Amino acid sequence: VNRYYIATDYGCKAMCDTLFHHCQAATLVPGLGAYGHVQDAAVAVTAGRISWVGAAAQLPGDLRRAARQTLNLGGAWLVPGLIDCHSHLVFAGSRALEFEQRAAGASYAQIALAGGGILRTVAATRDASEQALLATATVPARALCSEGVTTLEIKSGYGLDLETECRQLQVAKALEVPLGVHIERTYLGAHSLPPEYRERRNDYVEMICARVIPRIATERLATAVDVFCETIGFTLAETERVFSAARGAGLAVKVHAEQLSNLGASALAARFGALSADHLEYIDQSGIDAMAAAGTVAVLLPLPFYYLREKQLPPVPALRAARVPMAVASDFNPGTAPIASLRMAMNMACVHFGLTAEEALSGATSVAARALGLQADRGQIAVGQRADLCVWPVDHPRDIVASVGVPVPSAVFVDGSPRRES
Ligand code: DI6
Ligand code: FE
Helix, strand or coil: CHHHCCCCCCCCCCCEEEEEEEEEEECCCCCCCHHHEEEEEEEEEECCEEEEEEEHHHCCHHHHHHEEEEEECCCCEEEECEEECCCCCCCCCCCHHHHHHHHCCCCHHHHHHCCCCHHHHHHHHHCCCHHHHHHHHHHHHHHHHHCCEEEEEEECCCCCCHHHHHHHHHHHHHCHHHHCCEEEEEEEEECCCCHHHCCCHHHHHHHHHHHHHHHHHHCCCCCEEEEEECCCCECHHHHHHHHHHHHHCCCEEEEEECCCCCCCHHHHHHHCCCCEEEECCCCCHHHHHHHHHHCCEEEECHHHHHHCCCCCCCCHHHHHHCCCCEEECCCCECCCECCCCHHHHHHHHHHCCCCCHHHHHHHCCHHHHHHCCCCCCCCCCCCCCECCEEEECCCCCHHHHHCCCCCCCCEEEECCEECCCC
16 A cells, blocks of 8 residues: 555645645545555545545644645545547437437337438527537536536547538637536537438548548647447448548547447457547457457447437446446437436446445446546545546535435645636
8 A cells, every 4th residue: 555655745745725724535546455545545646636635644744744734524525527439429419309209119210210310400509509408418518517527538520521520629618617627529510410411321431530620630639539330320341441440640539339239340440549438338259358458448329228228238247248438428418318417427327337335436437538548637535646636525525325315525626726617
């Protein structure tokens, strides 16, 4: 355990902006035991990052004296800020009609093939101004952040044309300041075939690869590219073309894989060094083995599973046995998961998918960070990480997973400062 108590070297003089003490720390650092628990902990923050963490009794005296601010947490738990690593939060319009249609017996695929589904949201989103999109997106984003989310990934994919995709990604970025959290952006042009390309699939994929991806990369509108690889989405060969273009442009890749059927997208993604393959209800052992070998994260999405009344469970025991890291995300979107709660997803990941509470919490912190390629930067309470932290008034971190809506974090810090909404 002692190897963990590393003081940072900020020169000879100790520097500390905030010192948290009288707390229990769920560091989520692997190898430190359940939840990475450090008892009677102290956590020092310097210049927005964690500069020391360990048992308070071992806190160096010069660091304690240097603290400009000392916060006594009265025995509460300090936990990394939650990370929602998969959402489609920027869009216009409602899909509640389809909710009713499914209740009357229609399937998600049937509705999509009849021109509803994603394309319904695309039409509404193309018509919406940047301001309107921002106003609409702010509501679920605030709901997620009120649960303790400090990093939120947002995908495009409801514009499909160059201009609207870029508008979606700009709106996603514009949420950062009013919400006071970090936003990561993903380009999902390969979400659905737009109506104007109905007879020209090949041209649409070419447009994604030759026009949009280079622009996304040059203008830094996103750090990753995603594909909906599915019978009602894009084929394996099309997915491969998009991945090649993305990697060639220096962008990370990830994939919506094996949600409704098994096309082998997870193994393809692993071959491209994908950050994550998401959904995975229909993944087989060869996909699992490929992901394990590549270190690709499995992002489990219980909210769309529930919302579409799916029956096929993702093979969690096999993923666990193969040591594929498992994240949990909301997949917040208008069609299959209009449920703005990562906590609900974490809870359902346990109830429906059989994750342990610890797996669900690490899945929404340390492993979620890895799904975004940010594991060196956030997701754990460890020296050098961003001080994105939640204070939870609970007896044990399992309380955060076991219920939804309550408890709420008593304080949230982003980059070491109290989260400020405006
Ligand atoms: N899978 C999903 O769960 C969302 N997108 C995707 O590729 C659903 C998108 C929608 O129905 O609007
Ligand atoms: Fe999704």
